[in-house]
Amino acid sequence: MKNLFPERGIWSRRPADRWEDALVAGNGSHGVMVYGDPVKDTIIGNHCRLYLPQGNSHEIPDLAPFLTETRAIIATEGYEKAIKFQYEKAKELGYQGLTMSDPFHPGFHLLIGTDHKEFDNYSRCINYQTGELTVSYMVRGRQYERRTFVSHADNRIYHQLSPGNYKLYLKNYKNDKLIQSSFQNQSLLQTNFSYVYGDGGYDVMIRIKSEKLSPIQNRTGFYVESGSNILIEMQIVPYSDTHTREVIKTPLYPIASYHKLFDQHKNIHQEKFKRVELNLVSSEERFKCIDDIILNAKSKNSVCPVLLEKMYDAGRYMYICSAGELSPNLQGIWTGTFEPAWSGDFTFDTNVQLSIASALSSNLLEGMEGFFRLIKELLPGFRENAQKYYGSRGIMAAIHASNTGRHFHWNEDWPLHFWTCGAGWLAHWFYEYYRFTGDQLFLKEEVIPLLKEVVLFYEDFLVEDNDGTYRFTPSYSAENGCADNATQDIAVLKQVLNNLLEAHRILNLHCAKVSQWKRMIAKLPSYKVNEEGALKEWISDKEENYNHRHFSHLYPVFQSREFNENTQPEWWEASRIAFEKRLEAWLLNENGDTTSTHGRMHSALCATQFHMSELVEEIFHLLVKNDCFYTSLMMSHYDNQEVFNVDGNGALPQVIHEMLVDNSNKRLTLLGALPASLPSGEIKGIRLPDQLTVNYLYWNLEEKVIKIEITSEIEQVLEIYLPLFKKARLQDHRMMFKQGKRESLEIYL
Structure with a gap:
């Protein structure tokens, strides 16, 4: 048994009884979850493109004409009145209120039934190094194994069963936002799922290699009987509309052996995993x-x-x-x-950034291509956000996104449309990719254009105080409240401008706007320290709320590395005190809010x-x-x-x-x-x-x-x-x- 247990991975003595506790594997496009139940197992197929349209309006209310009045209300009556004003105007324009993005959903549930009700010597494991999932158990002295992986070589999910008798069938999704059409033919289970509230959908193909297959009446599935290993090949193919649909055709080629397919995959997965140890x-x-x-x-x-x-x-x-x-x-x-x-979904006010935090240092650079692709696909929506909410050119990121980058997740309680620094924070990772790789073509063709779009937004958005200093209004420190000049807003724009200037210096590029960008940096308000010596979360009179899970105002410490104890000791010490206040009120406080x-x-x-x-x-x-x-x-x-x-x-x-x-x-x-x-x-x-x-x-x-x-x-x-x-x-x-x-x-x- 010990040879089944991975050195780099985990194994457990218990099957999963819910999807969250299943074994997991994936290849960046397909994902799979395996419960590992010997009696009635469940395999869930996932795909990174599956977000279920809800039929909600994705129209952004055109609030730009009311920006001047909104700012006047902020200045004279405060943010509560300004948010109420904006929300009422948005509703008049047909805004439906706070709306979640289209949800991520499973592609299929394949159920596997047996008569193995009495089993022992059970184990299930994930081998992190190879990407293989293994379930093993004994029934009446005979060992059974189930092995699964998601191939990096041919973008399919593979599952192997030990010889025996099984019942395999697809779950029928009873979801009023999906139309499911399934059939079985020879060794194939095929299903098309079309979205009721969208033009897209996806196809599923499941091919079974076994000595004997008998259709199950009233179900999309087979009775399977084989004296040799049974191999199941699974594939999900999404499409955005009927014109882009590539129907999976019945394969003419035989399925190769599990071990051959696995070896092709393992070489790719293992090389990535072993880069760092x-x-x-x-x-x-x-x-x-x-x-x-x-x-x-x-x-x-x-x-x-x-x-x-x-x-x-x-x-x-x-x-x-x-x-x-x-x-x-x-x-x-x-x-x-x-x-x-x-x-x-993709939540951009901290979660996506944390999910990719170790990608570059872990030497998984190619994984960042998916992040860059995602952001570029969402840019049309980001541009519309900037235009409709603030009458600005450039881009403004939504906090929540899936099928669109349009921002419609806000209301009076959660004025998330006032959070404007998201695009600049996302641009951090584009510039960091250059810093790790030295790829100057990427710097020129990808980083600089994105940074320019971020700055373009602020050229139109920022207003000047009487002393010539910029004011960020409205401003929101996610998800801790509104007040002018949130510290993260200033820190993010400062980093964006400095990175943009440095990129032009590195590439020796001439740009007429260089002097303007330098003036913008000079006009940024300075950080402030409160009476307790802590870096303020908002450069205004707003009272600090230390009891909170976000650390937005410490962006210069954990993300941009703007200063340290040697370069700017006064800001460093103020940041340290602000951090300790957060620890006392939230992290180490049993009565903290989350x-x-x-x-x-x-x-x-x-x-x-x-x-x-x-x-x-x-x-x-x-x-x-x-x-x-x-x-x-x-x-x-x-x-x-x-x-x-x-x-x-x-x-x-x-x-x-x-x-x-x-x-x-x-x-x-x-x-x-x-x-x-x-x-x-x-x-x-x-x-x-x-x-x-x-x-x-x-x-x-x-x-x-x-x-x-x-x-x-x-x-x-x-x-x-x-x-x-x-x-x-x-x-x-x-x-x-x-x-x-x-x-x-x-x-x-």
């Missing part, structure tokens, strides 16, 4: 049952190294499975419900920058103690496994990278937030901004040594910084890199 424990510990590992971890008040290593691997696995054709949505690429929380995983992840990303190693450890432990993981180690949004969300999975590897090795402001920080419970370990292959690759980093606090080898693709000099080890002995406090050369360093603590 975190080693904290022995192989023997990695083979333990995940149920036992979690139970043991809960009994401690510190990080459990074997579980942390698996959490790290799970985060990278999520991204490999979910990113490709598009980017991970709130649920990655998996769902088993037609009513997911927040539509399971338990969101994304809030904990942003806390951890801030903690790595403030070198709070004990806090990093506590956040990891909070996730475990409060049951924020399903068996697959995919995360939940709330405690007690409530709401399947993967943004935490995407962010967690980045937290680990930053606590071990980080590069910003020409400074290489080593073990800057290392928890005490990780006295030794090794990480290989992670990437850093400015074209750096950490070939390996090894640390052993008992031996008092750190060893690191880094390759830089450009010539540069970095300062070495060890904030937790003030007495470290260094021959030189700098590392000097030559282009394409490896540099090694050994530090004694």
